[in-house]
Amino acid sequence: MNRPTLIASTLLAYFFCAIPVLAQGVENPAPIGADVTKKMPFAMVGQAIFRSGQSWYQGSGTVVQSKSVLTAAHNVWDPVNGWSTNVQFNRARSGAAIASRTFASRLYVFGSYRTVAARYGAESSRAFASDLGGLRFNVAPAAGAYAGWRADTRSLAAGAPVLSLGYGAEYHSGDELLAVRSASGFIPVLGAFLESTALTFEGGMSGGPVLSEVAPDDFRVVGIIVAGSVTPPAAGIRALDAAGAAFLATYLRY
Amino acid sequence: MQTSRIIRFLALLAVLIVAGYFLGRHFAKPRDAAGKPQRPASARDTAPAANQSEARAFSPGDLLSQIFDLLRNGNLQPGDLAALRRMLLAADPHEAMAAILAFLATGRDARTGEAFGIQKGGGLAAAPTFRVMLLDMLGRIARDAGSDDALTFSKALLTRKTSADEWAIALRNVAWAAPEDRAFLAAKMHEMLAYQPWRQQPGAGFLEAFDVIVFTRDVTFAADLAAMATSEDDATRRAAAAAMDRLSEMAPLDVMNYLNSHPVEFADRPFLRADYFSKADLSQPQQRQAVEAYLARADVAVAEKDKLLAVFASPGSFVGDTLVTEPAPADDPPQRTAGLRAAVGEWLKGNRFPDLANALGQLQQRLAE
Numbered sequence: 001m002n003r004p005t006l007i008a009s010t011l012l013a014y015f016f017c018a019i020p021v022l023a024q025g026v027e028n029p030a031p032i033g034a035d036v037t038k039k040m041p042f043a044m045v046g047q048a049i050f051r052s053g054q055s056w057y058q059g060s061g062t063v064v065q066s067k068s069v070l071t072a073a074h075n076v077w078d079p080v081n082g083w084s085t086n087v088q089f090n091r092a093r094s095g096a097a098i099a100s101r102t103f104a105s106r107l108y109v110f111g112s113y114r115t116v117a118a119r120y121g122a123e124s125s126r127a128f129a130s131d132l133g134g135l136r137f138n139v140a141p142a143a144g145a146y147a148g149w150r151a152d153t154r155s156l157a158a159g160a161p162v163l164s165l166g167y168g169a170e171y172h173s174g175d176e177l178l179a180v181r182s183a184s185g186f187i188p189v190l191g192a193f194l195e196s197t198a199l200t201f202e203g204g205m206s207g208g209p210v211l212s213e214v215a216p217d218d219f220r221v222v223g224i225i226v227a228g229s230v231t232p233p234a235a236g237i238r239a240l241d242a243a244g245a246a247f248l249a250t251y252l253r254y
Numbered sequence: 255m256q257t258s259r260i261i262r263f264l265a266l267l268a269v270l271i272v273a274g275y276f277l278g279r280h281f282a283k284p285r286d287a288a289g290k291p292q293r294p295a296s297a298r299d300t301a302p303a304a305n306q307s308e309a310r311a312f313s314p315g316d317l318l319s320q321i322f323d324l325l326r327n328g329n330l331q332p333g334d335l336a337a338l339r340r341m342l343l344a345a346d347p348h349e350a351m352a353a354i355l356a357f358l359a360t361g362r363d364a365r366t367g368e369a370f371g372i373q374k375g376g377g378l379a380a381a382p383t384f385r386v387m388l389l390d391m392l393g394r395i396a397r398d399a400g401s402d403d404a405l406t407f408s409k410a411l412l413t414r415k416t417s418a419d420e421w422a423i424a425l426r427n428v429a430w431a432a433p434e435d436r437a438f439l440a441a442k443m444h445e446m447l448a449y450q451p452w453r454q455q456p457g458a459g460f461l462e463a464f465d466v467i468v469f470t471r472d473v474t475f476a477a478d479l480a481a482m483a484t485s486e487d488d489a490t491r492r493a494a495a496a497a498m499d500r501l502s503e504m505a506p507l508d509v510m511n512y513l514n515s516h517p518v519e520f521a522d523r524p525f526l527r528a529d530y531f532s533k534a535d536l537s538q539p540q541q542r543q544a545v546e547a548y549l550a551r552a553d554v555a556v557a558e559k560d561k562l563l564a565v566f567a568s569p570g571s572f573v574g575d576t577l578v579t580e581p582a583p584a585d586d587p588p589q590r591t592a593g594l595r596a597a598v599g600e601w602l603k604g605n606r607f608p609d610l611a612n613a614l615g616q617l618q619q620r621l622a623e
Contacts (some may be wrong), residue, residue, distance in 0.1 A: 079491045082570075104570070
């Protein structure tokens with residue numbers, strides 16, 4: 001077994017089989033390292049840099065079809081500045097090394113006129129319950145490769161361990177892929193929004209994937225990171241439910 | 255009292271079990287398509303056609319009363335409302351509508367514990383009150399049956415302010431039954447927006463009703479939407495901005511002409527206003543003229559125009575499930591991109607907009623990728 005494979009295997013073993021005592025404390029995102037970043041399915045995750053109004057922001061996303069990336073809606077649109085522009089997807093970034101850099105050619109927000117954000121307030125970790133966004137590209141960000149996905153809210157809510165990934169820029173540089181493991185899954189809060197108080201997410205990880213090992217060595221995107229705070233610790237995800245699956249199958253099918 | 259409640263519950267449970275048995279038998283039978291009328295897709299998604307003689311064995315009226323009593327008494331079981339919906343859709347449509355109308359006439363109501371949830375096609379996946387659920391069922395059954403019952407009842411309901419949720423479904427029912435009556439819908443929608451108790455505490459139905467604005471394609475709503483886009487209420491701001499975006503997508507020329515002739519509207523939300531011009535199809539001469547007029551406006555800042563040109567490179571769309579309108583298609587017409595490329599090339603070549611040369615150059619580069 002070569003060195004990168006060993007590192008990847010060790011990390012995966014840690015994330016998915018770590019001793020239960022670790023689940024008792026709060027897990028924080030940590031860099032997975034340059035070698036693991038190049039491995040599937042991590043290599044399908046990327047840093048999303050975009051402009052909203054006069055400012056630049058950062059989020060995360062995952063290649064889920066040849067020319068499509070799944071991300072969070074609030075990376076794509078906001079009610080003051082409208083649609084984000086110059087959305088640049090830096091796939092498998094690790095420091096200065098970037099596997100590919102592509103610009104989105106089409107943006108989508110999957111949502112209705114009302115949002116849960118309004119009901120709970122923008123500061124609430126429950127604010128982004130129906131927060132799915134999509135990016136389409138003229139050029140395939142990973143030369144046609146992509147991460148698999150699965151709509152299965154039950155496995156998430158049943159306490160299955162999952163791994164959440166994203167380019168956290170709050171306590172890290174924003175240029176390294178971070179991961180945080182949830183040993184006991186997430187608790188359903190409202191609709192497709194689930195939460196855990198056993199881990200934290202960083203700003204910049206929004207839109208990053210929540211991966212579940214649905215079969216041995218078969219990791220699928222089962223949700224995305226949409227909200228989080230460090231104090232108090234809270235991590236919110238938007239699970240891929242039937243409606244989310246329909247969104248992917250229709251608008252992110254290329 | 256407690257004993258009779260239990261007996262009523264057990265009786266209803268028995269009815270549901272028997273109905274489930276017959277429906278199960280129905281679906282277990284091989285389909286005999288010959289000569290069988292097809293239900294529209296919207297109904298087929300949620301209520302496969304059942305044998306009407308079987309459904310008729312359970313009076314829709316009795317069923318409504320029993321379920322309502324259980325709801326009022328707090329004895330409703332998970333799945334009971336879903337079962338009721340399925341049975342109403344499977345029943346003879348005229349009997350079901352008559353039962354619903356009779357119940358709605360009583361004015362009785364109860365909260366269901368569900369949120370206001372829309373499913374594909376505009377039907378409700380969940381309704382916050384029993385009456386809203388029945389209004390939704392009435393509209394769906396009437397649409398499939400080609401009946402005017404929902405239209406008549408909904409128009410009557412819209413003469414008094416019952417609740418924003420009921421109005422939202424009543425407006426949808428009218429739009430389904432009389433899509434040509436956009437003037438009526440627009441008038442009622444203006445009335446809804448002007449009703450302060452609903453506007454000050456906007457619920458899900460009030461906000462989802464913004465889809466009726468998009469359906470009417472009436473650009474005079476731009477003034478209302480512009481005012482609400484700066485509302486103190488987060489939900490109203492978002493819904494107004496999203497509705498204007500979708501209205502711009504549905505009626506790009508009308509919206510652009512309106513915004514060009516009403517420069518105050520959305521002037522305090524310049525980046526949103528830029529988005530509304532990005533819906534233009536520049537292969538259409540009138541739409542191109544409207545964009546050129548906007549880019550030449552002295553009252554519009556360069557930053558706002560730059561935003562428009564940047565959005566042209568990666569336009570956005572809202573694609574969720576809505577009450578009345580269809581979501582944006584997944585594929586953009588190729589002539590749109592060709593028209594954009596041609597226009598940008600000509601603007602640069604003729605130095606039509608010197609202040610925007612950099613942004614136009616970037617756009618041209620992005621379009622070439």
